[in-house]
Amino acid sequence: MTAPTTGRLAARELTLAYEDRTVVDGLDLVIPDGEVTVIVGPNACGKSTLLRALGRLLKPRGGAVLLDGTDLARIPTKKIAQTVGLLPQTPVAPDAITVADLVSRGRQPHQHWWQQWSAEDERAVGDAMERTDVTALADRLVDELSGGQRQRVWIAMALAQETGLLLLDEPTTYLDIAHQVEVLDLIRQLNHERGRTVVAVLHDLNQAARYADHLIAMKAGRVVARGRPSEVVTAELVREVFGLESVVVPDPVTGSPLVVPGAPWQAERAVGESADASADVSVTAERG
Ligand SMILES: Nc1ncnc2c1ncn2[C@@H]1O[C@H](COP(=O)(O)OP(=O)(O)O)[C@@H](O)[C@H]1O
Ligand SMILES: [Mg+2]
Numbered sequence: 032m033t034a035p036t037t038g039r040l041a042a043r044e045l046t047l048a049y050e051d052r053t054v055v056d057g058l059d060l061v062i063p064d065g066e067v068t069v070i071v072g073p074n075a076c077g078k079s080t081l082l083r084a085l086g087r088l089l090k091p092r093g094g095a096v097l098l099d100g101t102d103l104a105r106i107p108t109k110k111i112a113q114t115v116g117l118l119p120q121t122p123v124a125p126d127a128i129t130v131a132d133l134v135s136r137g138r139q140p141h142q143h144w145w146q147q148w149s150a151e152d153e154r155a156v157g158d159a160m161e162r163t164d165v166t167a168l169a170d171r172l173v174d175e176l177s178g179g180q181r182q183r184v185w186i187a188m189a190l191a192q193e194t195g196l197l198l199l200d201e202p203t204t205y206l207d208i209a210h211q212v213e214v215l216d217l218i219r220q221l222n223h224e225r226g227r228t229v230v231a232v233l234h235d236l237n238q239a240a241r242y243a244d245h246l247i248a249m250k251a252g253r254v255v256a257r258g259r260p261s262e263v264v265t266a267e268l269v270r271e272v273f274g275l276e277s278v279v280v281p282d283p284v285t286g287s288p289l290v291v292p293g294a295p296w297q298a299e300r301a302v303g304e305s306a307d308a309s310a311d312v313s314v315t316a317e318r319g
Pocket of ligand 2: 078079
């Protein structure tokens with residue numbers, strides 16, 4: 032397990048709770064700069080709770096989230112919003128707002144009392160809408176969009192904020208497979224071309240393994256494993272975290288770990304068949 036030791040965003044002895052229910056207890060975590068970190072884990076294990084705390088939407092019960100070494104609680108909200116963008120799992124849009132207006136709200140942290148809207152804001156909004164394929168929806172009401180369209184609008188708003196750190200909670204939910212890949216490729220692109228640090232919660236383990244530089248597996252509010260997907264995604268981990276039997280093989284296209292769910296004897300047969308079918312692709316099963 033490789034744990035990064037430096038990063039602009041970190042959690043120190045972080046405890047998160049709702050009233051009398053503690054969800055995360057004494058968590059230490061460093062988000063590596065300039066990388067894509069993906070958080071995976073079963074439902075209700077605390078992924079959203081953690082992400083909201085990293086974005087200061089949730090106040091810690093104990094410990095702290097540190098940005099550049101300073102407790103978030105001591106940094107002005109606007110300053111945080113210029114640095115960290117957060118797309119929550121279920122964001123709520125104001126009533127009767129258009130797509131263009133919602134995306135424009137992403138620029139609020141960059142506006143000043145003496146200048147409400149600049150050419151730079153215009154460019155950032157146009158760019159974000161272009162990249163998420165929502166330009167044609169600009170004048171539509173957000174309420175009247177499909178789930179997938181709405182999700183892309185929210186991503187556009189987060190992108191328009193143009194923060195060095197971007198936290199995305201299940202950004203591919205509601206999206207069809209083509210738009211899922213588009214969003215994941217976009218995350219990669221932002222990371223590669225613009226050096227953005229991204230933290231995303233993803234449901235699909237195989238997408239996580241393919242797109243993450245750094246993978247964090249959580250269970251019951253604890254980090255069970257972290258590191259490169261090739262180091263941490265194993266049948267043992269899938270069993271420990273999700274209680275699921277599987278076989279992990281190298282993805283024939285990308286080489287990243289590919290989790291084939293199912294009882295080992297079933298998956299073993301499937302692997303054997305696919306290896307027979309394409310003799311030039313070497314598939315080796317890793318069993319736990
Ligand atoms: N606003 C809330 N009030 C009370 N409990 C909550 C709230 N949000 C989440 N929880 C609880 O905290 C736990 C972790 O939730 P969450 O972080 O949303 O999990 P995940 O994103 O991993 O599915 C769950 O047991 C959930 O029921
Ligand atoms: Mg969640």
